[in-house]
Amino acid sequence: MSPLLDVRNLRVTFATDGGPVTAVHDVSFAVQPGEVLAIVGESGSGKSVSLLSVLGLVDRRRTTVEGQATFRGEPLLGLPERALRRIRGRDIALISQDPMTALTPVHRIGAQIAEQIRAHERVGRSKARDRAVALLRDVNIPMPERAVDRYPHELSGGMRQRAVIAMALSCNPALLVADEPTTALDTTVQAQVLDLLRRLSAEHGSSVVLITHDMGVVAEMATRVAVMYAGRIVETGTVAEVFDDPWHPYTWGLLDSIPPLTGPRPRRLPSIAGMPPPPGRTEPGCPFAPRCRAAMPVCLRPPPEQVAGGHRALCVLDAPARAALRPPRVAA
Amino acid sequence: MLATIAARLGQMAFVMFGISVLVFLIFFATPGSDPAARIAGRNASPETVEQIRHDFGFDRALPVQYAVMMKRLFVTRDLTSFVNRGQKVIPEVLDAIPATLSLVGGAAVLWVLGSLAVGVAAAALRDTVVDRGLMILTLIGISAPVFWLGEVMNLLSQSRYHDTWLFSWVPGLGYVPLSESVGGWFKALVIPWITLAVLYIGIYGRVLRANLIEAYSEDYIRTARAKGLSPARIMLRHALRTSLLPFVTMFGLDFGALVGGAALLTEVVFGLNGVGRLTFHALQNLDLPVILATVIYASFFVVAANAVVDMLYAVIDPRVRA
Numbered sequence: 001m002s003p004l005l006d007v008r009n010l011r012v013t014f015a016t017d018g019g020p021v022t023a024v025h026d027v028s029f030a031v032q033p034g035e036v037l038a039i040v041g042e043s044g045s046g047k048s049v050s051l052l053s054v055l056g057l058v059d060r061r062r063t064t065v066e067g068q069a070t071f072r073g074e075p076l077l078g079l080p081e082r083a084l085r086r087i088r089g090r091d092i093a094l095i096s097q098d099p100m101t102a103l104t105p106v107h108r109i110g111a112q113i114a115e116q117i118r119a120h121e122r123v124g125r126s127k128a129r130d131r132a133v134a135l136l137r138d139v140n141i142p143m144p145e146r147a148v149d150r151y152p153h154e155l156s157g158g159m160r161q162r163a164v165i166a167m168a169l170s171c172n173p174a175l176l177v178a179d180e181p182t183t184a185l186d187t188t189v190q191a192q193v194l195d196l197l198r199r200l201s202a203e204h205g206s207s208v209v210l211i212t213h214d215m216g217v218v219a220e221m222a223t224r225v226a227v228m229y230a231g232r233i234v235e236t237g238t239v240a241e242v243f244d245d246p247w248h249p250y251t252w253g254l255l256d257s258i259p260p261l262t263g264p265r266p267r268r269l270p271s272i273a274g275m276p277p278p279p280g281r282t283e284p285g286c287p288f289a290p291r292c293r294a295a296m297p298v299c300l301r302p303p304p305e306q307v308a309g310g311h312r313a314l315c316v317l318d319a320p321a322r323a324a325l326r327p328p329r330v331a332a
Numbered sequence: 333m334l335a336t337i338a339a340r341l342g343q344m345a346f347v348m349f350g351i352s353v354l355v356f357l358i359f360f361a362t363p364g365s366d367p368a369a370r371i372a373g374r375n376a377s378p379e380t381v382e383q384i385r386h387d388f389g390f391d392r393a394l395p396v397q398y399a400v401m402m403k404r405l406f407v408t409r410d411l412t413s414f415v416n417r418g419q420k421v422i423p424e425v426l427d428a429i430p431a432t433l434s435l436v437g438g439a440a441v442l443w444v445l446g447s448l449a450v451g452v453a454a455a456a457l458r459d460t461v462v463d464r465g466l467m468i469l470t471l472i473g474i475s476a477p478v479f480w481l482g483e484v485m486n487l488l489s490q491s492r493y494h495d496t497w498l499f500s501w502v503p504g505l506g507y508v509p510l511s512e513s514v515g516g517w518f519k520a521l522v523i524p525w526i527t528l529a530v531l532y533i534g535i536y537g538r539v540l541r542a543n544l545i546e547a548y549s550e551d552y553i554r555t556a557r558a559k560g561l562s563p564a565r566i567m568l569r570h571a572l573r574t575s576l577l578p579f580v581t582m583f584g585l586d587f588g589a590l591v592g593g594a595a596l597l598t599e600v601v602f603g604l605n606g607v608g609r610l611t612f613h614a615l616q617n618l619d620l621p622v623i624l625a626t627v628i629y630a631s632f633f634v635v636a637a638n639a640v641v642d643m644l645y646a647v648i649d650p651r652v653r654a
């Protein structure tokens with residue numbers, strides 16, 4: 001099956017006052033139809049930038065985007081703005097992180113949804129409004145007929161994020177890019193919104209790229225996962241592969257920092273010591289080496305790629321070395 | 333809604349009362365500016381001054397003086413100028429209003445349209461030659477003093493190039509009432525409108541550009557782009573709409589102040605008998621009743637313009653309505 005979105009050797013460089021800074025280094029990933037790909041990593045790891053630059057949503061004057069990206073086999077990068085505009089919102093929709101700021105404060109919810117529908121389809125005003133009401137009902141907003149005339153500030157954060165999801169789904173996109181969709185929400189609301197996202201993406205037949213820093217969200221939602229660190233994908237594979245047998249020491253750190261569901265609660269959750277490298281770093285070696293508990297002199301050279309089927313990691317450690325360093329966790 | 337408006341009107345009345353008291357105290361109760369001596373003129377005998385003091389009620393308690401002054405200003409409307417004896421103050425101010433309103437109103441239309449065009453164009457073409465050029469032009473417009481610009485315009489349109497096709501239509505200086513001739517009114521005001529508007533186009537254009545650029549870094553603009561909307565729609569419906577609030581605030585303050593007399597320099601340069609010019613002459617002669625009347629008139633417009641702005645807020649921004 002050919003992938004829906006195929007990104008190869010993506011490199012994103014920002015022009016800053018201090019010279020060019022490469023935020024994304026040769027990142028490659030693919031999204032198959034119907035799958036949920038989670039891209040996980042900490043702030044500044046380049047996960048959002050990768051997706052936004054593919055969609056042409058970064059500041060074009062200050063950003064250089066290199067590499068290839070195809071959507072349904074057609075190239076995306078280098079498309080003129082006008083052609084890209086037809087894809088955005090209709091074929092690829094974005095759900096952004098903070099529902100408090102993602103909606104224009106001076107327009108009613110319904111008008112903002114209808115606006116997107118009418119940008120892509122020849123639909124009348126009242127028809128578009130009816131669809132907005134139906135979409136709001138789909139995302140479980142109470143009294144959608146009234147919510148459609150509400151302004152963003154009149155809804156709670158969870159309700160707003162539902163409205164944003166409704167808007168993203170309004171043209172039945174083939175691909176949903178959800179950029180930390182639950183980070184700004186309360187924990188209880190997070191679970192509801194994730195459930196909703198899972199149900200609706202399945203109903204609309206949309207693939208999802210889920211950008212998150214939360215391994216718990218990955219486990220719950222994703223079919224495949226790509227772990228990003230310092231602008232690189234350091235490990236990728238199916239959720240089962242990566243969670244059951246993580247290869248990269250950075251992934252170990254991420255997984256170890258999930259609190260256990262059973263047994264005694266640790267007094268302090270394990271964390272990864274140190275800080276990610278600054279974005280302007282130019283050394284060729286493994287970017288994680290300064291924080292890695294398994295670092296060796298060889299890590300100062302570019303790390304080799306370990307591959308087994310779809311499971312890949314950018315690390316010098318092979319299976320025996322990993323087993324020696326990280327005893328497999330006893331299943332609880 | 334009605335209650336809000338009533339409360340707002342009450343606030344306006346209170347503010348204006350406060351201003352009238354302040355102005356009264358500054359002009360009539362400041363040591364060294366004895367109004368009776370002022371009216372009596374130089375070399376008046378102490379008896380004459382005393383007589384005037386008694387006639388005008390300046391020998392009574394301050395609150396009584398204030399009440400008398402306000403009564404003569406607003407109720408009986410027979411307060412007369414200290415300088416031009418017998419000249420009633422209120423009709424004088426009322427006569428000056430149309431010229432000022434015409435000047436400021438027309439200039440306001442120009443500067444709102446002009447600055448919207450400048451701000452939107454500069455923000456849309458940010459960092460291009462067009463943006464830089466516009467920003468230099470607006471800076472020049474802000475830096476050019478209105479009296480200088482007005483005199484240059486007069487020099488060009490009234491004398492040097494008056495006989496060319498470009499300026500032959502320009503009438504002599506002075507105001508032509510709208511009731512007299514619509515065409516004459518318009519022709520007499522075009523050059524003053526442009527002169528007064530240049531400064532404000534500069535200021536508003538620059539402020540709007542800055543606000544638009546700030547809006548473009550907001551999440552909702554990214555959402556709008558991710559929706560696949562056209563750049564024009566994103567600019568007008570999303571960025572401009574949310575950037576209008578400071579624009580409207582500034583407009584209310586400036587419009588109120590200008591109608592209240594701050595267009596003085598333009599009025600003087602173009603010989604328009606407006607409120608600013610009236611205030612200017614009253615100040616030169618320390619004509620206290622006229623100053624009192626014009627200051628209270630000015631405060632009324634500033635306060636009223638602010639009230640209108642507050643109501644406009646509710647129209648522009650739903651978050652204010654709550």
